[in-house]
Amino acid sequence: xxxxxxxxxxxxxxxxxxxxxxxxxxxxxxxxxxxxxxxxxxxxxxxxxxxxxxxxxxxxxxxxxxxxxxxxxxxxxxxxxxxxxxxxxxxxxxxxxxxxxxxxxxxxxxxxxxxxxxxxxxxxxxxxxxxxxxxxxxxxxxxxxxxxxxxxxxxxxxxxxxxxxxxxxxxxxxxxxxxxxxxxxxxxxxxxxxxxxxxxxxxxxxxxxxxxxxxxxxxxxxxxxxxxxxxxxxxxxxxxxxxxxxxxxxxxxxxxxx
Numbered sequence: 040x041x042x043x044x045x046x047x048x049x050x051x052x053x054x055x056x057x058x059x060x061x062x063x064x065x066x067x068x069x070x071x072x073x074x075x076x077x078x079x080x081x082x083x084x085x086x087x088x089x090x091x092x093x094x095x096x097x098x099x100x101x102x103x104x105x106x107x108x109x110x111x112x113x114x115x116x117x118x119x120x121x122x123x124x125x126x127x128x129x130x131x132x133x134x135x136x137x138x139x140x141x142x143x144x145x146x147x148x149x150x151x152x153x154x155x156x157x158x159x160x161x162x163x164x165x166x167x168x169x170x171x172x173x174x175x176x177x178x179x180x181x182x183x184x185x186x187x188x189x190x191x192x193x194x195x196x197x198x199x200x201x202x203x204x205x206x207x208x209x210x211x212x213x214x215x216x217x218x219x220x221x222x223x224x225x226x227x228x229x230x231x232x233x234x235x236x237x238x239x240x241x242x243x244x245x246x247x248x249x250x251x252x253x254x255x256x257x258x259x260x261x262x263x264x265x266x267x268x269x270x271x272x273x274x275x276x277x278x279x280x281x282x283x284x285x286x287x288x289x290x291x292x293x294x295x296x297x
Contacts, residue, residue: 045115045148045149045150046111046112046113046114046115046116046117046118046149046150047112047116047117047118047149047150047151047152048108048109048112048118048119048120048135048149048150048151048152049068049072049117049118049119049120049151049152049153049154050119050120050122050126050131050132050135050151050152050153050154051065051068051069051119051120051121051122051126051154051156052065052122052123052124052125052126052127052130052154052155052156052157052158053065053081053084053085053121053122053123053124053156054123054124054156054157054162054242055123055124055157055158055159055162055240055241055242055243056084056123056240056241056242056243057242057243059242060156060157060162060242061156062154062155062156062157064154064155065154065155065156068119068152068154069085069119069121071117072091072117072118072119073090073091073092073116073117073118074091074092074093074094074108074111074116074117074118074119075091075092075093075094075118075119075120075121076094076096076104076107076108076111076118076119076120076121077094077095077096077104077120077121077122077131078095078096078097078098078104078121078123079095079096079097081121081122081123082095082121084121085121094107094108094111099183101131101134102134102137102138104120104131104134105120105131105134105135105137105138106138106142108120108135109135109138109139109142109146109149112149113143113145113146113149120135122156123156123159124156124157124158124159124162125155125156125157125158126153126154126155126156127153127155128158128160128177128207129177129179129207129208132153135151139151159205159207159238159241159266160177160205160207160266160268162238162241162242162266163205163236163238163241163248163266163268164205164236164268166238166241166248166283167236167248167250167283167284167285167286168277168285168286168287169285169286169287169288170203170234170236170268170270170274170286170287170288171203171205171268171288172287172288172289172290173203173271173273173288173289173290173291173292174201174202174203175202175203175204175205175288176197176202176203176204176205177204177205177206177207178190178193178194178197178204178205178206178207179206179207179208180206180207180208180209180210180214180217180218180221181207181208181211181214181217182214182217183214187217187220190217190221191220191224194221194224194225195224195227195228198224198225198227198228198229198269198271199228201271201272201273201292202271203268203269203270203271203274203288204225204268204269205266205267205268206218206221206266206267206268206269207266208263209221209261209262209263209265209266209267210258210261210262210263210265211262211263215258216258218258218261218267219257219258222253222256222257222258225253225269226253226254229253229269229270229271229272230253230272231252231253231254232252232253232254233252233253233269233270233271233272233274234250234251234252234253234269234270234274234275234276234286235250235251235252235253235255235256235267235268235269235270236248236249236250236267236268236270236286237249237250237251237256237260237261237265237267238265238266238267238268239261239262239264239265239266240264240265241266248283250276250284250286253269270286270288271288272293273288273289273292273293274286274287274288275287275288275289
C-alpha cells in the first residue's frame with residue numbers, strides 16, 4: 040500500500056507489443072505499481088512479479104475494469120491500468136475519466152496520471168514511410184458505442200475533406216460486414232488507385248504489413264489486430280527494386296478543389 044490517504048492510478052500505454060516500444064515512463068509506472076489491471080492478453084505482456092497483484096478481465100469490460108481499479112486505488116494503493124498502444128486512443132483513458140466523473144468524490148481526489156504509448160497508427164505508418172505527412176484523422180469502425188450511420192457520415196466527411204484516414208477496430212467476428220461497407224463508402228470519394236496499408240500485429244512476432252489499392256482492399260485482409268491506413272488523393276507510392284515500397288503524403292497540397 041502507498042499508505043493512508045490518497046492512492047495513485049496510472050493508465051499506462053504498452054505500445055504495439057514489442058518491449059522496444061515501451062517508454063521509460065511506462066516501464067517505471069509498471070515497476071512501481073502494487074496492482075495491475077487490464078485486458079488479459081495485454082497484462083500477459085508485462086512480466087509477472089510476486090509482490091504485484093494482477094487483475095485480468097475481458098476486452099469488453101472496460102467500464103467494470105475502470106471501476107475496480109479506481110476502488111482499489113481509493114484504498115491507498117498504487118494501481119496501474121494497462122492499455123495496448125496509447126491509452127488515450129480508443130482505449131482505457133476515456134473509460135477511467137468517465138467513471139471518475141460519474142463516481143464518488145474520493146475518486147476525483149486520486150493522483151491520476153496518463154502515461155502515453157505508441158499507438159498502432161504511428162507504428163504502422165513508420166513501417167512504410169510517411170502516409171501521415173499531411174493532415175490525417177483516426178476513426179474506429181466499431182459501432183458498439185455509436186450508430187453505424189454516424190461512422191458513415193464521418194467517413195464521407197474525412198475522405199471528402201482530403202484526410203488520410205487511420206481505421207481502428209476494422210472488423211471482428213461480431214462485426215463482419217462493416218469494413219467492406221466502409222471501403223465501399225470511401226470508393227465514392229477516392230480514386231481506385233488510392234494506397235491502403237494493412238498493418239497487422241506490428242511490433243510482434245506475427246507482424247504483417249501489406250500495401251494494396253483501394254479497389255483491391257478486402258475484408259479478408261483485416262482482423263481486430265489490424266490497423267488500416269487509407270491514403271488521400273495526394274498520397275503516393277515509391278516503388279523500390281527488391282525493397283518494400285515507400286508510401287507518403289506530401290507536406291504541400293497538390294491541388295485544392297472548390
